Amino acid sequence: MSSLDDSLKKITILxxxxxxxALIGLVILFDIFGYSISEDWVYVGVILYFIYRLRFFSSEFKQDLINIFAKITPKSLFTIVIVNVFFSYGMLYLSIFALDHIPGFRSLIFAPIFSILAITSLAGIGGLISTVFVSPICEELLFRGVFLNRLKLIVPTSFAIIISSILFGALHSYGNIISAFVFGVCMCIIYLKTKNILTCILAHFINNLLAELFVHIDSGNLIFTNDIFIVLFSILAIVSLYLIIISLRQEWKYIDKR
Structure with a gap:
């Protein structure tokens, strides 16, 4: 087990x-005095805290970096990311359909309480750097590195995975909550298998990068307006969901033994 992993397990949820x-308080305080600060800095502040606590860029970090693919192949990691990306598009199609066809659903989803729960602004989704780099580092350290590890001490591992993934999903906006939950479960399993948080961060990097590429390449919004693209991505989403379920069923047999 790496020293980086050992250090992560010493950090408590409290x-x-x-x-x-403290970081959110600073953002609010600056806002009160008329200085608008992006919530992205909350994530940056959390990462700086982890750098301080984990001795990032030390020999232990370098060893974990070298061993990113020691217990999982690049092909397996990339496959997991790809199926999650396509599944997320399937969930987006369903969420848009629900908004358009279920009476009263739009007003329910966008009620103030749901707006509070979906704190997507903290992830800085407006910027490429924040989305692809800052968000994956912070979220993996928080939800897999700390929440999963600490919850495992008080509940069975299966429950720890579910709870930490629900919290991770709640951080995302409507349309992404379920797919984020599933992605969180996959990242938990990868972390439990590899004992290397850098492997999860890399997977998260790739996932967010692919999502951003789809957004920027699809300038005409064809993915959500063109019937051919909608059918194609829907089929890929169904196949991806099937692959995710099969994979999770196989892995779940060994979860509580780890």
């Missing part, structure tokens, strides 16, 4: 909550 509240 410590993280204190850091988060």
């Amino acid at each position: 410590q993280i909550l204190v850091v988060l509240l």
Whole structure:
């Protein structure tokens, strides 16, 4: 087991909550005095805290970096990311369909309480750097590195995976919550298999990069307006969901043994 992993397990949820509240408080304070600061800096602040606590860029970090693919192949990692990307598009299609065809659903989803729960602004989805780099580092360290590890101490591993993934999903906006939950479960399993948080961060990097590429390449919004693309991505989403279910069924047999 790596020293980086050992150090992660020493960080408590209470410590993280204190850091988060302090950083959010600073953002609010600056806003009160008329200085608008992006919530992205909350994520940056959390990462700086982890750098301090984990001795990032030390020999232990370098060893984990070298061993990213020690217990999982690049092909397996990339496959997991791809199926999750296509599944997420399937969920987006369903969410848009629900908004357009279920009476009263739009007003329910966009009620104030749901707006509070979906704190996507913290992830800085407006910027490429924040989305592809800052968000994956912070979220993996938080939800897999701390929440999963600490929850495992008080509940069975299966429940720890589900709870941490629900929290991870709740951080995302409507249309992405379910797919984020599933992605979180996959990242939990990868972390449990590899004991290397850098492997999860890399997978998250690739996932967010692919999502951003789709957005920028599809300038005409064909994925959501062209019938051929909608059918194609829907089929890929169904196949991806099938592959995810099969994979999770196989892995779940060994989860509580880890």
